[in-house]
Amino acid sequence: MKLNEFNQADEADARQAIAHCVAIPAWQQALVAARPYASLSALAERAQQLAQRWQQAELDQALSAHPRIGEAAQGTAHEATLSRQEQAAMQQADRDLQLAMRAGNQAYEARFGRVFLIRASGRSAEQMLAELQRRLNNNKACEQQETLAQLREITLLRLKESII
Numbered sequence: 001m002k003l004n005e006f007n008q009a010d011e012a013d014a015r016q017a018i019a020h021c022v023a024i025p026a027w028q029q030a031l032v033a034a035r036p037y038a039s040l041s042a043l044a045e046r047a048q049q050l051a052q053r054w055q056q057a058e059l060d061q062a063l064s065a066h067p068r069i070g071e072a073a074q075g076t077a078h079e080a081t082l083s084r085q086e087q088a089a090m091q092q093a094d095r096d097l098q099l100a101m102r103a104g105n106q107a108y109e110a111r112f113g114r115v116f117l118i119r120a121s122g123r124s125a126e127q128m129l130a131e132l133q134r135r136l137n138n139n140k141a142c143e144q145q146e147t148l149a150q151l152r153e154i155t156l157l158r159l160k161e162s163i164i
């Protein structure tokens with residue numbers, strides 16, 4: 001969707017255009033409410049600003065829409081399609097790496113009680129596994145901040161692909 005279309009769309013259409021960026025209704029609502037945006041960078045800036053406020057509650061909301069790394073999202077929903085694209089590197093990873101990632105995900109979930117979240121696009125499977133193993137050593141507070149930063153990166157990447 002073009003920026004001027006986004007600015008002029010009715011609330012429901014504008015909301016629909018960005019809903020797949022992150023499953024946090026308050027963020028979607030606030031971004032739509034702050035229209036019109038003079039430029040794409042103004043839109044991105046506002047989106048980032050709103051995302052800085054996210055804490056545990058928003059993380060819990062958002063993670064429901066992010067399949068585990070290495071588990072290609074099922075279904076045809078827009079988010080599922082995006083996840084598969086973002087995680088493309090995992091599809092080509094060899095079997096050992098896929099098994100290591102699965103074991104890493106299980107260790108991560110046992111330690112932090114939620115799915116390991118990483119901005120997957122632009123990263124190789126090896127890089128994601130290395131990141132998982134590095135972050136396994138984080139304390140809970142630090143890991144929450146890292147996870148929120150990754151969620152912001154995914155969200156802004158998706159926004160930049162949605163409104164052009």
Ligand SMILES: NC(=O)NC1=NC(=O)NC1=O
Pocket residue numbers: 065066067068069082083084086087115116117118119120121154
């Ligand atoms: N668990 C995840 O990190 N999932 C994902 N990261 C992405 O960049 N897309 C996903 O679906």
